[in-house]
Amino acid sequence: MFSNLFKCSGVLIPHETLVNLPELLYTRISIMDNLFTQTLSNEASNDIPQTEGTVWILGKKYNAKRDIEAIRKDIRSRLWFTYRKGFVPIGGFGSTFTSDKGWGCMLRCGQMVLGQALVSLHLGREWRWTPETRTSTYLNILKRFEDRRAAPYSIHQIALMGASEGKDVGQWFGPNTIAQVLKKLVVYDDWSSITIHVALDNALVINDVVRQCRVEGATTAEVDGEKPLKAPSQWKPLLLLIPLRLGLNEINPIYINGLKTCFQFPQSLGLIGGKPSHALYFIGYIGDEVIFLDPHTTQRSGSVDQKSEDNEVDIDATYHCKIANRIPIMEMDPSVALCFFCANEKDFRLLCRLMQDELIANEKQPLFELCSERPANWSPAEDVAAEALGATASPIPGPVSDEGFELLG
Template identity: 70%
Template sequence: MLSVSLQEGYREQVIEMDSLFTQNVADEPDDIPHTQEPVWILGKRYNAIKELDAIRRDIKSKLWFTYRKGFVPIGGSSSNFTSDKGWGCMLRCGQMVLGQALVCLHLGRDWLWTMETRDNTYLKILNRFEDRRAAPFSIHQIALTGASEGKEVGQWFGPNTIAQVLKKLVVYDDWSSVTIHVALDNTIVVNDIMRQCKIEGGTTVEVDGRTPLKAPSEWKPLLLIIPLRLGLSEINPVYINGLKTSFQIAQSLGVIGGKPNLALYFIGCVGDEVIFLDPHTTQRSGSVDHKTVEGEVDIDATYHCGSASRIPITGIDPSVALCFFCATEKDFKSLCRSIQEELIDPEKQPLFELCSEKPADWSPVDDCATEAVGTATNVVLGFESLDRQYDTSDEDFELLG
């Protein structure tokens, strides 16, 4: 259970919304700077001066999961958790990453949302994240899965914890058709991923422009999550260029992370700033269902942010998780080349390593035990005492810098 002082401190930072959704209207939002520098949004390059409307439409099309209130209690009728306000920000960031992966797979990376969107595939994706126990990736499922691994409902997750929980949950949703690999110890082991994704007689999803189709395939679409610590209390400057470059890779699905006291979903960068979606808005829980009545249309609008925000990249908390999505084996091989050529070769101190097989000195601990939520291997003493509003003591990877 959260302490009163933490709850009260966090409450001051959260925007309370008693109506369904209120768009802040300004003459010109300060979301994207008027600059000649390229704007990168999940691997896509834009010109801020010539393509400002396109940038904003792209950002608004991303699924935006925020705090909600008024949902069925998590854990049963005796529970008081009818809202995740004050503790669920990292869980919502995890939902945003997985939601974007499903959009890329089922609708395509160039898919755009409008208020008139009633595509059945889109609604099927969104329904999977609604605030109800039966939804595969609801706040209920994520929180309760975390509780089964030692993170009680109401406790903050770190980037690695949310990655591990989502990895467990996707196994039970055949329609979503993705597999999650969490790269531990700052190392991507290529052949481990190939063995995980190449399934004889398996099925994946193809897109015909309207509806998903099941088709024989040897590749399970991959959401790759790489938890990293890039410093102790702040990011070591040696990693900043690599972090910015990661948003430029075609398979980028952004970065789960935050700044001190706030978990955020970083979806791009411009200059020395990162662009993010912020889950710290409390909205009323509700269902989009088939989006046939006015109330459902209104709820749908609450899953799309009117404008993104920016902070200097130096302001990011050093505990992060880089995310990439590879719908096909070709995508994964292309990602490996990009990582080697853009993130490893040019850097004196790369963000992580890429190897074909596990190094000879790899820990002999069973992989399943190693990946269990809450297992710490290289935690620096005193790190847990830093004043953060999401947990950073559960990361199963080496502290860098």
């Protein structure tokens, strides 16, 4: 009678329950995770404190009390990419990856910083989103990140590009990995008209960037248009990513002032980082707390298309976070990537001067080095990048080593 029952802690459990126990436990954990993330995203106590303190959001300065509504509009206008469920399986037939919950948080943070770069380029830093926004440029940007295989920066494209570099679909990315993957993906998107430079070995080599951005026949953005413009020789708009590790298990306090200063630069696109195994996109700070967008909320997948149907309007709203969250800056994981956007060479030259004056000359321990040319004892850029990616003799790069590549010497 009890041949299909087993005793566990004095309780008789059906055999089929034991067989399905891992799935049941995962479901239970998923439910609790959903409850936590929903509370985290909507708790008013995590909003901007009502003080006279200064708030910095992506290079823009506010007064926390007098400018509270402007701050919230600014934050809500940033593209907010979160876990999604119900999309076409990543990897095609037979794949079970119809959601990125539990593993895609750093991929979503990468989408957020790239999305902000495209907004800054095509719409401008002062652009503000409203539920009525339907401009073709905005919709064109957003559709590039939708959860479908054909979208240039979809979760599908990012995950599969990561798999080609040794990160299996479903495996967690670090800041370095997402930086390298995005760098490869933007090459295939002429409309976005952007290039990504990833500064390696804790140093930004100015002329490496200049050589990369001064591209013959490069494309540039056409405001509110469908096609890119081309010029014989010009500066290609730059998304600059500087991966760093600022401590072993926690951030060394000596770097705190430098991190805050980065948010003040007009070229700032914030930081990709988070807490251990919990990626976040940091967009500003107030006092000793950093303000972030959190991808750890699972939403249904869908398309905005032309935003003409009620369902499309609802989907569009899910890409904009209503309430900011914040944590003490010392709770950040020491592995981060600084993010900057330079629309033209003048912006880049100004950024270099700001870095030299504010981050290097003024700091006892700078976040990174700034130099005109690579020292003779350095490896060529391609070799350094290959080493960072753990490349083998194969033409396809191997696994990324986040630990060894990021650690400051």
